[in-house]
Amino acid sequence: xxxxxxxxxxxxxxxxxxxxxxxxxxxxxxxxxxxxxxxxxxxxxxxxxxxxxxxxxxxxxxxxxxxxxxxxxxxxxxxxxxxxxxxxxxxxxxxxxxxxxxxxxxxxxxxxxxxxxxxxxxxxxxxxxxxxxxxxxxxxxxxxxxxxxxxxxxxxxxxxxxxxxxxxxxxxxxxxxxxxxxxxxxxxxxxxxxxxxxxxxxxxxxxxxxxxxxxxxxxxxxxxxxxxxxxxxxxxxxxxxxxxxxxxxxxxxxxxxxxxxxxxxxxxxxxxxxxxxxxxxxxxxxxxxxxxxxxxxxxx
Amino acid sequence: xxxxxxxxxxxxxxxxxxxxxxxxxxxxxxxxxxxxxxxxxxxxxxxxxxxxxxxxxxxxxxxxxxxxxxxxxxxxxxxxxxxxxxxxxxxxxxxxxxxxxxxxxxxxxxxxxxxxxxxxxxxxxxxxxxxxxxxxxxxxxxxxxxxxxxxxxxxxxxxxxxxxxxxxxxxxxxxxxxxxxxxxxxxxxxxxxxxxxxxxxxxxxxxxxxxxxxxxxxxxxxxxxxxxxxxxxxxxxxxxxxxxxxxxxxx
Numbered sequence: 048x049x050x051x052x053x054x055x056x057x058x059x060x061x062x063x064x065x066x067x068x069x070x071x072x073x074x075x076x077x078x079x080x081x082x083x084x085x086x087x088x089x090x091x092x093x094x095x096x097x098x099x100x101x102x103x104x105x106x107x108x109x110x111x112x113x114x115x116x117x118x119x120x121x122x123x124x125x126x127x128x129x130x131x132x133x134x135x136x137x138x139x140x141x142x143x144x145x146x147x148x149x150x151x152x153x154x155x156x157x158x159x160x161x162x163x164x165x166x167x168x169x170x171x172x173x174x175x176x177x178x179x180x181x182x183x184x185x186x187x188x189x190x191x192x193x194x195x196x197x198x199x200x201x202x203x204x205x206x207x208x209x210x211x212x213x214x215x216x217x218x219x220x221x222x223x224x225x226x227x228x229x230x231x232x233x234x235x236x237x238x239x240x241x242x243x244x245x246x247x248x249x250x251x252x253x254x255x256x257x258x259x260x261x262x263x264x265x266x267x268x269x270x271x272x273x274x275x276x277x278x279x280x281x282x283x284x285x286x287x288x289x290x291x292x293x294x295x296x297x298x299x300x301x302x303x304x305x306x307x308x309x310x311x312x313x314x315x316x317x318x319x320x321x322x323x324x325x326x327x328x329x330x331x332x333x334x335x336x337x338x339x340x341x342x343x344x345x346x347x
Numbered sequence: 348x349x350x351x352x353x354x355x356x357x358x359x360x361x362x363x364x365x366x367x368x369x370x371x372x373x374x375x376x377x378x379x380x381x382x383x384x385x386x387x388x389x390x391x392x393x394x395x396x397x398x399x400x401x402x403x404x405x406x407x408x409x410x411x412x413x414x415x416x417x418x419x420x421x422x423x424x425x426x427x428x429x430x431x432x433x434x435x436x437x438x439x440x441x442x443x444x445x446x447x448x449x450x451x452x453x454x455x456x457x458x459x460x461x462x463x464x465x466x467x468x469x470x471x472x473x474x475x476x477x478x479x480x481x482x483x484x485x486x487x488x489x490x491x492x493x494x495x496x497x498x499x500x501x502x503x504x505x506x507x508x509x510x511x512x513x514x515x516x517x518x519x520x521x522x523x524x525x526x527x528x529x530x531x532x533x534x535x536x537x538x539x540x541x542x543x544x545x546x547x548x549x550x551x552x553x554x555x556x557x558x559x560x561x562x563x564x565x566x567x568x569x570x571x572x573x574x575x576x577x578x579x580x581x582x583x584x585x586x587x588x589x590x591x592x593x594x595x596x597x598x
Contacts, residue, residue, distance in 0.1 A: 231442040235504070238400060239455045239511060240432030249454070254445050 087327065094324025097121065097317040108321060114285035114301075116315035123298075123322060125287040130297040130329075132202045132288065133277065134270040137209035138217075142263055144210075145217035146252070153225040154247055171215040180279030183208035188280055197292035200282030205297070208276050213266035220265055224258020225251060260340045268333035272326065274299035298322045351376045351515060351545050352397060352434075357411035359392055359401070366392055368569045369411070374515070379537060379546040381560035381577070383553055385592070389569040390549045394517050397547065398434040399427045415515070432459070435508035439520040441500035443492035448475075448484050448503055451492045455511035470510050477543075478506035479536040498529020502536060509540070516540070518548040522555065534559050553593060557581050565589050 058066075097103045103121050111122020148168070152161045187207050192199030228251050236246040252259070274297075282294020283304050296304070302322055309316040352374040359367040367389045374380050382390040395401045396409060399420065413420035420430060432455070443451050452471045461467060471488075475481040480502035484495065492503050501521060508516055518537070522530035537546060538559055550556050556563050557577060564574040565586075573580065573589045584590045591597060 231438065231440060232444055234400070234403070234438065235442045235444065235507075236454070237403065237428075238398065238431055238436040238438075239458065239507065240428045240430075240435075241454075241458050242428045245458055249457070250444055 090320065090323050090327050093317065093320035094327075095321075097314065097321045101314045101317055103314075103318075108318075112287045114296075116309075116318040119314065121314070121318045121321075123318075123325070125285055126296050126298045126301050126322065127325065129202060129205075129281070129288055129295045130271060130299070132291075133205040133209055133281070133297060134267050136202065136206035136291075137213055137270045138263055138267045140206065140210045141214045141217050141266060145214055145221050145262070145266075146259065148218050149221035149225055150247060150252075152222055154243070154251065168215045168218055171211065172219075176212065176273060176276040177279075179208055179212055180276035183276060183280040191292060195292045197290070198282065198294055199292065200280060200294040201290070201292040202281070202288055202295065203291040204280040205277045206291075208280055209270040209273060212273060212276060213270045216269050217262045217266040220262030221255075221259050224255040224262065227258065228254045257340050257343060261337050264333055264336050264340065268330055271329055271333070272299065274303045278303050298326050302326075349376045350374065351416065352547075353412070353414040353417075354396075355412040357393065357396060357409070357413070359389075359396065359410075360408045361404075362406045366569050370566070370569075370571045372564055372571065372574060374545060374547055375562070376545050377541055377543070378561040379541045379548065379559055380562045380564065381556035382547070382549045382564050382566060383551070383556050384566035384572075385597075386551065387568075388566045390564075390566050391519050393566070394519055394547065394549050397515070397517055398431050398436050400436065402427060432511050433513050434515045434517060435511055435513035436517045436519065437501070437504050437508055437521050440524050441497055441504055443500050443503050443507070445491060445493055447489045448492045448495075449488040451503055452506050452510050454507060459511065471506075474506040474510040475503070477509050477536075477540060478502045479532065479539070480506060496529065498525050498532055501525060501529070501533055505533070505536060505540075509544075513544070515545045515547065518546065520549055520551060523551060530555075565592060567592070 097108065098105050108121055108123055109127070110124055111120070112124050113120040113122045114125060148164070152164055156164070183204060187204050188199035190199075191197075191201070191204045191207070195203065232250050232254055233246055236250045237243075241249065277297050278300035281297060281300050283296055283300060284294045285296045285301055286294065288295040302319055305315070305319055309319060350373045354373070355371045357367055357370045357372075358365060370389075370393060372393075382394065384390050392401065395404075396413065397415075397420070401407045401409060409421065415430070415433065419425065444454065446454075449471055452474050453467050456467050456470055461470075472481065472485075475484060480499055483499055484490075484503070492500060495503065501524075505516075505521075521537075522533050525533065534555065537548070540546060541561075548556075548560070560577045562575065563577045563580045565572045565580070565584075565588075567588065573584060573586045575585065580589065581593060584593065
């Protein structure tokens with residue numbers, strides 16, 4: 048009897064495995080949380096140093112237009128404007144194409160057609176950004192120069208390169224959201240006498256709208272954070288953009304260009320950390336927007 | 348009685364398998380006709396032929412004559428979207444769009460190109476009233492249709508079809524996904540509607556057919572066994588097979 052009792056009172060092998068597995072996953076999650084928290088803390092302290100130890104006025108930092116930290120001029124507005132400019136323009140060009148491809152793949156193409164397109168879109172994701180930048184430098188910049196004048200470097204060239212880079216992101220996520228529209232909406236619409244096109248743009252696109260918005264925001268987040276390819280076509284001069292073809296800088300390209308030329312702890316270095324902080328806050332903001340859209344989509 | 352839909356010798360194939368073996372049925376104007384029979388007998392398949400919803404199913408081929416107002420349903424001149432504006436359909440599962448009640452009912456009107464706001468408002472209200480769901484939704488017209496109960500959703504779907512002003516309404520087991528109270532409300536709605544519309548309803552519920560239909564067609568394994576006035580069919584059917592089915596000997 049006591050043998051059975053002992054056996055029942057001890058945790059079984061399965062229970063032990065269960066506890067062991069839980070400990071491992073808690074450990075891993077804990078490590079990641081600590082990692083993320085310390086990255087945010089590190090960038091925040093470094094980024095705030097400009098304002099705390101170098102006594103730069105944060106409002107002047109965000110609104111000033113002259114950037115030359117070695118001469119104590121830290122106006123980051125040109126970079127902020129350019130970053131938003133390329134992001135919005137790239138998303139604006141990419142979204143119609145992405146939606147068109149996604150509609151074709153989910154609603155119109157037969158299996159062969161989508162099987163042919165799928166790897167092409169996946170390939171676009173896999174191309175390293177330096178290759179995009181290189182192609183942009185040799186093809187897009189001269190083309191912009193001939194068509195629109197100027198040096199060719201600038202927001203327009205950056206947007207065109209980013210357009211190709213964010214296209215697959217927006218497309219794949221849009222395809223997912225179109226596929227998630229239940230087929231009975233299509234049937235209901237067709238049974239009411241709608242044509243296929245009416246069904247697509249009046250019902251399917253509308254039902255998938257939250258998903259498409261999320262796709263666009265993800266694409267914008269990618270465009271906002273892209274550094275290398277943009278750096279190669281943007282012109283790299285921290286000037287307020289006067290047109291779409293004037294050389295300028297984004298937050299990211301300014302970071303990659305200058306990061307090797309500054310000394311730790313000095314204002315030029317701290318100012319770069321402040322740019323990084325803005326980037327971090329923006330990606331946080333994009334994440335929040337995605338969460339918000341998803342939540343509103345569910346409520347409907 | 349004027350005939351509104353006439354079908355003759357309908358055969359339907361899923362690939363090479365024949366699912367309907369030559370069915371001829373005519374439907375009278377302003378009557379409610381019920382199609383009954385055990386699962387898989389082809390009643391829903393037949394119903395979907397009448398508004399060409401089977402065109403969407405891959406591998407289906409259809410033979411036979413179909414006429415709506417003496418016009419061939421399957422002729423190349425008949426566009427499926429025009430046909431479906433005349434022959435509306437309500438499905439088994441309530442399937443309102445994830446839009447507001449108003450937008451759901453106004454959907455068909457916008458397809459027809461009606462833009463006048465007042466006219467749309469009027470038709471939306473009329474349709475919801477005819478579908479006997481107006482009192483339950485009138486204060487929440489701009490609330491999402493999916494937030495209503497199953498029975499209300501189904502009546503919103505009926506209103507959505509009514510707004511297009513079809514001649515014929517097809518219903519594919521419209522109450523089988525609903526609770527008894529909601530089913531009863533939908534049945535009462537249909538009884539009122541047949542004064543204005545011609546209704547063809549598939550149901551697996553014989554009692555429902557007996558309660559509300561004028562004529563009943565009994566199908567079995569892709570054949571039409573008997574087509575008669577509902578009263579006659581349920582009291583003294585011509586065929587032994589019908590009698591056996593109605594008395595629960597099989598099916």
